Amino acid sequence: xxxxxxxxxxxxxxxxxxxxxxxxxxxxxxxxxxxxxxxxxxxxxxxxxxxxxxxxxxxxxxxxxxxxxxxxxxxxxxxxxxxxxxxxxxxxxxxxxxxxxxxxxxxxxxxxxxxxxxxxxxxxxxxxxxxxxxxxxxxxxxxxxxxxxxxxxxxxxxxxxxxxxxxxxxxxxxxxxxxxxxxxxxxxxxxxxxxxxxxxxxxxxxxxxxxxxxxxxxxxxxxxxxxxxxxxxxxxxxxxxxxxxxxxxxxxxxxxxxxxxxxxxxxxxxxxxxxxxxxxxxxxxxxxxxxxxxxxxxxxxxxxxxxxxxxxxxxxxxxxxxxxxxxxxxxxxxxxxxxxxxxxxxxxxxxxxxxxxxxxxxxxxxxxxxxxxxxxxxxxxxxxxxxxxxxxxxxxxxxxxxxxxxxxxxxxxxxxxxxxxxxxxxxxxxxxxxxxxxxxxxxxxxxxxxxxxxxxxxxxxxxxxxxxxxxxxxxxxxxxxxx
Numbered sequence: 269x270x271x272x273x274x275x276x277x278x279x280x281x282x283x284x285x286x287x288x289x290x291x292x293x294x295x296x297x298x299x300x301x302x303x304x305x306x307x308x309x310x311x312x313x314x315x316x317x318x319x320x321x322x323x324x325x326x327x328x329x330x331x332x333x334x335x336x337x338x339x340x341x342x343x344x345x346x347x348x349x350x351x352x353x354x355x356x357x358x359x360x361x362x363x364x365x366x367x368x369x370x371x372x373x374x375x376x377x378x379x380x381x382x383x384x385x386x387x388x389x390x391x392x393x394x395x396x397x398x399x400x401x402x403x404x405x406x407x408x409x410x411x412x413x414x415x416x417x418x419x420x421x422x423x424x425x426x427x428x429x430x431x432x433x434x435x436x437x438x439x440x441x442x443x444x445x446x447x448x449x450x451x452x453x454x455x456x457x458x459x460x461x462x463x464x465x466x467x468x469x470x471x472x473x474x475x476x477x478x479x480x481x482x483x484x485x486x487x488x489x490x491x492x493x494x495x496x497x498x499x500x501x502x503x504x505x506x507x508x509x510x511x512x513x514x515x516x517x518x519x520x521x522x523x524x525x526x527x528x529x530x531x532x533x534x535x536x537x538x539x540x541x542x543x544x545x546x547x548x549x550x551x552x553x554x555x556x557x558x559x560x561x562x563x564x565x566x567x568x569x570x571x572x573x574x575x576x577x578x579x580x581x582x583x584x585x586x587x588x589x590x591x592x593x594x595x596x597x598x599x600x601x602x603x604x605x606x607x608x609x610x611x612x613x614x615x616x617x618x619x620x621x622x623x624x625x626x627x628x629x630x631x632x633x634x635x636x637x638x639x640x641x642x643x644x645x646x647x648x649x650x651x652x653x654x655x656x657x658x659x660x661x662x663x664x665x666x667x668x669x670x671x672x673x674x675x676x677x678x679x680x681x682x683x684x685x686x687x688x689x690x691x692x693x694x695x696x697x698x699x700x701x702x703x704x705x706x707x708x709x710x711x712x713x714x715x716x717x718x719x720x721x722x723x724x725x726x727x728x729x730x731x732x733x734x735x736x737x738x739x740x741x742x743x744x745x746x747x748x749x750x751x
Contacts (some may be wrong), residue, residue, distance in 0.1 A: 565687035589736035616668035
């Protein structure tokens with residue numbers, strides 16, 4: 269990942285930020301030649317075939333060269349940035365030698381060291397590791413002071429003098445008084461997923477603790493602004509991945525390069541469609557009782573601060589159906605000629621994003637209570653809309669739900685996510701005439717479509733799964749009697 273040259277230049281190579289990815293496109297540079305960078309600072313954003321990822325650099329120094337411009341697709345292992353680490357910077361060593369970073373010790377910040385050490389993240393440089401998972405390290409790493417040369421004692425007064433203007437800044441951050449914001453690990457992860465700097469969040473919990481609701485409130489403006497024309501500019505940093513193209517001389521056509529998420533989606537769908545023999549079955553059902561239950565759950569204190577919608581109960585209905593028909597939760601291993609039965613459910617939710625279709629999944633969804641499932645769905649959707657879904661969140665899915673109803677569509681014939689055995693499409697829920705108790709009445713009606721891999725799911729099994737999902741949504745009390 270990092271190489272050193274005789275002229276004290278450290279070269280940072282394009283890492284494999286997923287599992288076996290071979291290339292990534294540079295979406296945006298956050299630094300320019302001449303800028304000072306510190307260990308763990310995010311220097312660029314790249315887009316892989318799975319997600320957009322921010323790359324942190326694993327050493328201190330001054331940027332000398334950016335090897336590739338924005339919009340360039342770079343192979344894994346190629347050098348993308350060169351940094352001058354001479355002049356007493358932190359030895360330019362990558363993560364394996366975190367103790368070789370004496371420079372941060374010269375910065376007089378240990379006032380909050382006991383608290384920071386307990387949580388071991390932004391305040392303690394030795395806790396930093398240039399591990400490129402998801403979207404990099406916490407944003408607070410970019411706020412560290414520029415390094416100071418320690419050779420002589422005379423400049424020693426300079427860092428102290430410089431610290432004075434920095435302290436008021438940290439003290440002005442929503443009452444955190446310069447200390448690391450208080451939040452539980454799950455809340456920190458949520459903030460990281462949503463790209464929210466905890467130092468800018470006003471806490472509402474006891475003793476100044478930041479809650480999930482605080483983080484969602486801080487992140488809300490971006491997703492909420494999505495429908496507003498001017499606010500849709502938020503995804504602009506990612507726009508180069510999809511919008512630029514070559515316009516024909518008569519301006520009647522535009523050719524757009526196929527890359528990133530679109531390229532990966534195309535390959536996956538073609539591979540799935542021509543590998544797994546698809547069968548799709550349909551059922552139209554009355555979901556009036558389910559819609560009433562959704563409204564009741566919104567008033568339940570157990571769901572305070574959580575998003576409750578029909579997708580929540582549809583997801584739970586599918587999980588119940590899988591529990592009753594576990595053979596549907598499997599995968600076909602063509603290399604070994606085996607059917608791999610999964611004793612867990614990683615529930616995928618297809619999401620349309622500015623970069624294209626992605627399918628993040630909820631790990632071990634089968635083991636979650638209804639409030640826990642609601643919380644996981646809310647985090648998944650918020651993270652996807654913010655464009656911060658990590659590669660790991662899109663791996664290991666077992667079954668998927670695609671909600672085409674949000675577009676006003678009745679239903680569709682969904683294509684399986686590669687490696688999965690079934691996908692459930694949910695159509696729009698509409699008020700329609702329906703025979704109820706011998707009379708035609710207006711009822712809430714929708715159509716479900718289940719596509720499955722006919723190599724391992726027979727028609728009988730697929731029909732039972734779809735019928736069970738329909739039965740739960742028609743009579744939600746079966747969530748208790750069947751679960």
